[in-house]
Amino acid sequence: MAEKMPAIMKTKPAYGAELVEVDVPKPGPGEVLIRVLATSICGTDLHIYEWNEWAQSRIKPPQIMGHEVAGEVVEVGPGVDDLQVGDYISVETHIVCGKCYACKHNRYHVCQNTKIFGVDMDGVFATYAVVPAKNAWKNPKDMKPEYAALQEPxxxxVDTVLAGPIAGRSTLITGAGP
Known part of the structure; x- marks a missing residue:
């Protein structure tokens, strides 16, 4: 495996992003290294690229962008026993702490300390990325990577729709998102 890889990075606190060469990351305990097969561009990535007020208050360059991804496991870190090299995965991009009140009560979606790939840490707009094994979802081998990368959005x-009483009601869906 190469020691360097290309990545799309927010290199400075300004409009834009750059294609740079960075070291291939190494998985630590509880993590896997994936070869990125497909990513998708989220509205969050556009905010970061445009360097709007939200991005300025949240992003700490330099940082690899991107968080919606499908990939193949190429290396497994210590303590990972439910994934193996060759597994085809998508990734839940919200990394929860497991320790706050919400997490202790199985309300991970409102974790007080949630971190997000490409926002609070290096993301997945690169050839390889390290992700927590607990955030990996195994995909059927016949699922196209461009579909698998869209599972998170x-x-x-789906979570938003299911948050309210929707059965039997008319709804309006706007925008170009999933």
């Missing part, structure tokens, strides 16, 4: 949309 699709999950957000």
């Amino acid at each position: 699709l999950g957000n949309a």
